[in-house]
Amino acid sequence: MPEGGAREVWITGIGLVSSLGEGLDAHWEALTDGRAPVTDAARFAPYVVHPLVKLTYDSQIPKKGDQRQMETWQRIGTYTAGLALDSAGIAKNADILGRTDMIVGAGGGERDHQVDTAILNDLIASNDAGRLLNERLLADLRPTLSLAQLSNLLAGNISIVHGVTGSSRTFMGEESSGVDAVRVGHARIAAGQSEIGLVGGAYNAEREDMLLLYALNDFCMTGEFRPVFSGRDAPGIPSGSMGAFLVLESADHARARGATPIARLAGVWSERAKRDVAGSVAQTVAGLLAKGGDAAILSGATGARGATEAEAEALAASGRAVRSVANRIGHGFEAQFPAALALAALAVSRGALFPALPGDPVERGDGAVDRILVTGVGHWRGEGAGLVEKIG
């Protein structure tokens, strides 16, 4: 028999940090008390970002030496992973952590802008640029820089700081890496290939090098913050700093250790629309929406042109209650899907949707919810969905 099977998978731990705060309670309060999203349109003008709430890294990454070995996105992720392990009640439990299977959706490459700029200025003025580049890189790059840049070193740091060692895998590829990290983690548990796993990602939006990458093709939201579904044309990506990790666990394993589930992860799907074929994104999203029956929808819409318009069309046609993640905490690329699942699990655990954002025509519907379908449409490629259900 294949290991297909369909064991029940629970979310038993959540770590979440964003511009709205740290932890589930802080997020619920911010989502329900009517406050506006926290955005900063000045610091990286003309680009608007959702800045991360101030974190006291020492509480999850006690060794300063460890903190120094990481760039900010890794610190955010390592911190958030610790929150998730705490939330699941498995932090410092060497037996369980030694069996915990980790899949991280990661970017990487965080640069030292000062060093890069200084080298570029010298290269421009040099008539022996090749030699100069070698000498400057050897002299100016910190020896640990490559580690702080490597995609798999977020997972590596989580192993080192928190002791998660069952296995360690890192997926890359922007939004889809977050979807597939959760999908594969879920599938392995459902099939009996794993009992407990840690999945998630982190994104530091307060980085000029990432703004540069997306600005190359005019994807960033400029000017003041606008809701992602606010007009006929997508308004651009309001990137947001965030970290989101989930502890996924077979129901049997959770019951055996007396863990309290936050929600059930009933299914995760990833898809790939043909972006150059008209109507393909809307059709793919419609197909994903069908996975959730009449569940409310928490959309991971990015705000990117060419993707968000089609997603809005499919969401509006569905007639279901809709909320957008980016309208609350911005877009966190690799971390967006895990963060959306965290917010969905939070909402079903509280039994209600948070209020719709004024000014966004696609957000609608209210009332009690016990099932939420999270959708994701990558800014460039990759679609996905995950279904979160209330337990009990």
Place this chain on the structure above:
Amino acid sequence: MAHTDTHGRPIVVVTGIGIVSSLGQGKAENWRRLTAGESGIHRITRFPVEGMRTTIAGTVDFLFDHRVPAPDLSERLATIAVEEAIGEAGIGGGGDFPGPLFAAVPPVEMEWPEKCRLADNVPERPLAYRDLLASAASGKFRPWHERFLFGSVADRLADRFGTKGQPISLSTACASGGTAIQLGVEAIRRGECEVALALGTDGSVHPEALIRFSLLSALTTANEKPEEAARPFAKNRDGFVMAEGAAALVLESYAHAKARGARILGVVEGCGEMADNFHRTRSSPDGKPIIGCVKNALADAGVTPADIDYINAHGTSTPENDRMEYVGLRAAFGDEVLAGIPISSNKSMIGHTLTAAGAIEAAFSLLTIANGRIPPTINYTLPDPAIPLDVVPNVARDATVRRVISNSFGFGGQNVSLVLAGEPA
């Protein structure tokens, strides 16, 4: 022969293999040179090396006659390997591969030539970083957005070969190729698919990549005789040689492969992994994660150390790796059993192909089984008394090899081992 293994899962076989490395393009050429003990390591000519501590590498220089960004080369290498693999498998040609893609790809970022072009587009002197942002937003460099996305290499491969679903781009550093195969095996075992494409590719020898490894003191500085610089398990080993290449494997359930009459090139019997939480670049001194990784692979395959005929080592040629690999293997296999198993490192000839290494070495392991010939560890003239292994020194050896374990270990505490065997009798 049953179509399920001792755990009751679908047996996963390999029906197509493609390889490209600094030794050349294609399985046949690579195997010929590998078993002849030839080295692909040479002096770097791709970019100026003045001022660098290490000036040699196993670059693949026969695909482009001008400089291209690393993801372009990684994509080209992977494309060649996949074309060979699906050609051999006789399935999934014509841009319609009937399964998912698991692609071990190097992390990407914008490189210095591109940064310099952004800078040239800035009027201000000296320029500030935000000037580069303004230059980026000028609309003159739009294609670079896609090119420097982490997912772009796998995305384009998925487009070209028509793999199904969203491709997975993955990195477990120098264990990535092994992880790609493992993910494919797991998907077939879950019954998600009957066929999967797993590959590892790395075309990222550029100045900063080389210097970064230099700054970690990971590279050999034995520049004088490039072909003799990679010396796994030898006493005078002093670091690895960066290298490029790719390998692709068509993975398939045994039942599916038999039903269509495919030629079976080997079986992926088991996969093991275990993360190390000791240090970012160093292995736990007690070797426990390596031991656990190897034991997990053997258990997953349902075999014992005595069933292993040959070990395809990670064998990077760094003082640390080769010693710790020995320590781990000794504990996992026991002295007596280990002493009777030949072990060699392909990296002595092709260098360390980093993201691609696990896939390339799994491919070579399958060729070792198929050909009954063990590739040597070359440059082994000064044995390290602390590592008493039969490393198949310098000359290939004919042997009956039914089952191989192939190890891959990476920075960030990544450990993956694969157990590979010939076609079930």
